[in-house]
Amino acid sequence: MSPFDGVSPEQFIADFMTSFTDEIVRGEEDPGPIVDRYYTPDMIQIADGVRIDRDKLIAHIRPVRKNLTHYRLEVHEALASGNRIAARFTLHGQMRKKAVATEVHFFGELAADGRMSRAHQLTRALPTGQGGQGGQPAPGKEEA
């Protein structure tokens, strides 16, 4: 059974990224269980050459919670084959009161239960206006 059954690749990656980010910034739940709902324990993500394992991803949640106040995901295209997915999307956000936009070229591999086990991505920053609002308010965050 494919983890994409009944869901388009575009919708899958949009739902995955948006839901994970929502859970990170929404509340004060321990980051470990959040990561474990979306990634397998042996997950590895290579982002712009930087290797991120479960411990590093968990450590990254604290600063994201503090710094990210708005975000919006725009999926440009996505393809799926077997348990793998490739997607190109832009993450619009507001971090430390500055608008940021990052285009992401993403390859991922999913476990049978739909969790991400491997991801490899290259990113590039897109120009934005300083101080603008880069996305929707994060749940539980007040307007900056």
Added chain:
Amino acid sequence: MSQSTYTVSGMVCGHCAGFVTEEIERVAGVTAVAVDVESGVVTVTSDRDLDAEDVRAAVEEAGYELVRA
């Protein structure tokens, strides 16, 4: 001229490096900050000896954690 190295956890990308650099540069006496995201090592150059607690406070203000000073 003094140079100190610290280890910061939670950094995974250029945005992270930028936030940590921005806050440490505010510490009095700091003249340069270099970040290696992969290892988490932050090298701080200053014109005086720095109080590690000032650097820790700057790192925490950026949202990250200083794990070794």
